[in-house]
Amino acid sequence: MKTKIINWIDQRFPLTSFVEHDLTGYPTPRNLSYWWNFGFLAGFVLVLQVVTGIFLAMHYKADVSLSFDSIQHIMRDVNYGWLLRYMHAMGASAFFFVIFVHMARTLYYGSYRAPRELLWWTGQGLLLLLMATAFMGYLLPWGQMSFWGATVITNLFRATPFFGDQVVIWLRGDFTVGDATLSRFFSLHYLFPFLIIGAVVVHLVALHTVKSSNPSGIDLADHDNIPFHPYFTIKDLYGLGLFLMLYSVFVFFIPDSLIEPANNIPANPMMTPNHIVPEWYFLPFYAILRSVPNMVGGVVAMGLSVIIFAFMPYLDRSRIPGGARHRPIYRVQFYLFMIDMLVLGFVGYYPPTDQSILIGQVATLCYFGSFFIVPFLSKVEERWLIKRGLPPEVMALIESEKHEISKKGGKL
Amino acid sequence: MENEALSNSDRRDFLVKLTSVVGGAGVAATCVPFVASMNPSSDVLAKAETEVDLTGIPPGGLRTVAWQGKPVFILRRTPDEIKEAQASNGGSDPEPDSQRVKNPEWLVVIGVCTHMGCVPNKEGAGWTCHCHGSQYDDSGRVTRGPAPKNLEVPPYHFVSENKIVIGKVA
Numbered sequence: 042m043k044t045k046i047i048n049w050i051d052q053r054f055p056l057t058s059f060v061e062h063d064l065t066g067y068p069t070p071r072n073l074s075y076w077w078n079f080g081f082l083a084g085f086v087l088v089l090q091v092v093t094g095i096f097l098a099m100h101y102k103a104d105v106s107l108s109f110d111s112i113q114h115i116m117r118d119v120n121y122g123w124l125l126r127y128m129h130a131m132g133a134s135a136f137f138f139v140i141f142v143h144m145a146r147t148l149y150y151g152s153y154r155a156p157r158e159l160l161w162w163t164g165q166g167l168l169l170l171l172m173a174t175a176f177m178g179y180l181l182p183w184g185q186m187s188f189w190g191a192t193v194i195t196n197l198f199r200a201t202p203f204f205g206d207q208v209v210i211w212l213r214g215d216f217t218v219g220d221a222t223l224s225r226f227f228s229l230h231y232l233f234p235f236l237i238i239g240a241v242v243v244h245l246v247a248l249h250t251v252k253s254s255n256p257s258g259i260d261l262a263d264h265d266n267i268p269f270h271p272y273f274t275i276k277d278l279y280g281l282g283l284f285l286m287l288y289s290v291f292v293f294f295i296p297d298s299l300i301e302p303a304n305n306i307p308a309n310p311m312m313t314p315n316h317i318v319p320e321w322y323f324l325p326f327y328a329i330l331r332s333v334p335n336m337v338g339g340v341v342a343m344g345l346s347v348i349i350f351a352f353m354p355y356l357d358r359s360r361i362p363g364g365a366r367h368r369p370i371y372r373v374q375f376y377l378f379m380i381d382m383l384v385l386g387f388v389g390y391y392p393p394t395d396q397s398i399l400i401g402q403v404a405t406l407c408y409f410g411s412f413f414i415v416p417f418l419s420k421v422e423e424r425w426l427i428k429r430g431l432p433p434e435v436m437a438l439i440e441s442e443k444h445e446i447s448k449k450g451g452k453l
Numbered sequence: 454m455e456n457e458a459l460s461n462s463d464r465r466d467f468l469v470k471l472t473s474v475v476g477g478a479g480v481a482a483t484c485v486p487f488v489a490s491m492n493p494s495s496d497v498l499a500k501a502e503t504e505v506d507l508t509g510i511p512p513g514g515l516r517t518v519a520w521q522g523k524p525v526f527i528l529r530r531t532p533d534e535i536k537e538a539q540a541s542n543g544g545s546d547p548e549p550d551s552q553r554v555k556n557p558e559w560l561v562v563i564g565v566c567t568h569m570g571c572v573p574n575k576e577g578a579g580w581t582c583h584c585h586g587s588q589y590d591d592s593g594r595v596t597r598g599p600a601p602k603n604l605e606v607p608p609y610h611f612v613s614e615n616k617i618v619i620g621k622v623a
């Protein structure tokens with residue numbers, strides 16, 4: 042009976058071939074480490090956010106006179122409303138955590154290089170969509186931090202040439218962040234996750250065209266790949282178990298740890314809290330914004346600090362495969378960059394003092410500097426590594442890649 | 454006859470171009486109402502004027518009123534404060550005090566920091582913005598960055614000695 046039904050479908054829709062080609066049978070390098078779990082985790086958190094969000098929306102009211110109270114209603118009166126809200130609020134943080142690790146993995150192993158540029162760029166687009174979604178969601182509880190966060194960020198658009206003030210009013214639908222702003226943010230906060238789902242499909246189609254990279258950086262020929270199921274379904278599920286343990290600790294034991302206390306005070310357009318901070322996942326970028334003394338310059342620097350990752354496929358000119366694993370200089374650079382990100386995060390959190398501003402400015406210079414020296418360092422390092430002698434398997438790969446390239450007429 | 458029309462590729466190319474242009478213009482025109490719907494609606498625009506009764510503000514006293522949803526500071530300055538404000542031209546955005554007031558006793562400025570829009574607090578002489586540390590004097594002029602400009606003076610006028618309307622010049 043079952044085969045009959047499947048046969049019936051297969052004649053009308055490529056079900057079996059799709060499942061075998063892209064799900065169960067997807068050829069996967071057998072040496073993937075746990076750093077390759079985070080793509081799957083990102084997909085899982087996306088589903089989690091959509092499900093908790095849709096159920097929250099059944100009780101939430103997007104109206105300046107009602108929304109703060111409707112959150113209290115969700116927290117106190119709605120059955121398990123507290124759980125839905127904490128899962129959603131912590132889920133946003135979990136989403137960024139997972140995505141940041143996923144991106145760091147890609148940077149470390151150099152998986153952004155040809156032929157995976159499009160994969161990297163669609164990922165970059167996903168990051169921007171995620172940031173927009175989280176930013177708009179954060180206004181919905183209509184607390185003090187929600188209000189002033191949205192005020193400061195919409196104000197950044199004043200840096201638009203010629204029409205700055207009009208653009209800000211247009212974005213808000215009012216002269217200040219108000220009811221019009223809240224309703225449109227809710228509408229778009231509902232829409233954007235579905236755009237994210239669409240972008241994820243594009244991301245995965247690109248992945249299945251170029252296939253996964255792997256820690257060795259050596260393109261394992263087909264005979265070294267194994268089917269996704271059951272080997273990686275089980276590995277992803279194991280990782281999911283670990284992730285859920287960590288996530289549950291946050292949701293059940295320290296749910297308020299990442300929610301600013303000031304957001305439990307209803308929004309007051311006449312009074313700014315003494316210390317406004319963005320969510321932790323925006324802190325490094327916020328620190329860069331504050332480090333530039335000129336306002337327009339700050340906005341441009343902040344935008345650039347997010348977009349600049351897109352240039353990595355062109356900045357990195359080294360042909361040594363395997364990213365940081367076989368590249369000692371790049372490896373040091375990678376860790377220094379991670380430390381710089383942490384420093385920026387701390388600077389973004391603390392109120393500005395002369396000292397913290399100075400540290401922020403140095404860290405900002407290091408941030409951009411580390412991108413600008415990649416083209417030179419990567420070339421120097423490559424020459425040095427080739428002179429020193431690469432491990433034979435790496436040498437063999439470079440040769441075979443050259444061969445591949447000439448076979449395909451210089452493209453790839 | 455029919456064959457001739459079919460094989461006339463010039464004519465076809467022209468029609469393709471023409472319909473593309475008309476179609477494109479149609480799409481662009483359709484976008485206008487959608488984009489415009491996001492601009493402030495008439496009820497939002499209707500709160501564009503606020504009348505304020507100044508009686509009851511003591512010398513040296515500050516009242517904050519809402520205009521277009523934004524805080525507006527109304528400071529009744531003492532003779533000393535007036536003298537001090539007139540003595541300097543402010544800081545990085547120099548402007549004489551006389552150009553910022555209609556009546557030296559009353560300072561009316563929008564209470565929105567010109568840096569990123571926080572509301573500065575009245576602290577001693579002038580205001581301090583806690584978001585990124587900008588400072589303003591008792592004429593609302595910036596004396597310490599990062600704010601690039603002085604607090605904005607809204608359009609307003611005195612309808613009587615003790616009453617102003619914010620939102621309209623005269």
Ligand code: HEM
Nearest residue numbers: 090091094095097098101130133175178179181182231234
């Ligand atoms: C990409 C996935 C999503 C992310 C990253 C995200 C992020 C956020 C954030 C950061 C908040 C503020 C949480 C708080 O402090 O209370 C929020 C609130 C909210 N979101 Fe989402 N969200 C996502 C998807 C959705 C979806 C699909 C819906 C469906 C309508 C939704 C509905 C809501 C509602 C109703 C609130 C207000 C309740 C609350 O604040 O807890 N979200 N979201």
Ligand code: FES
Nearest residue numbers: 566568569582585
């Ligand atoms: S908003 Fe006032 S100093 Fe930045």
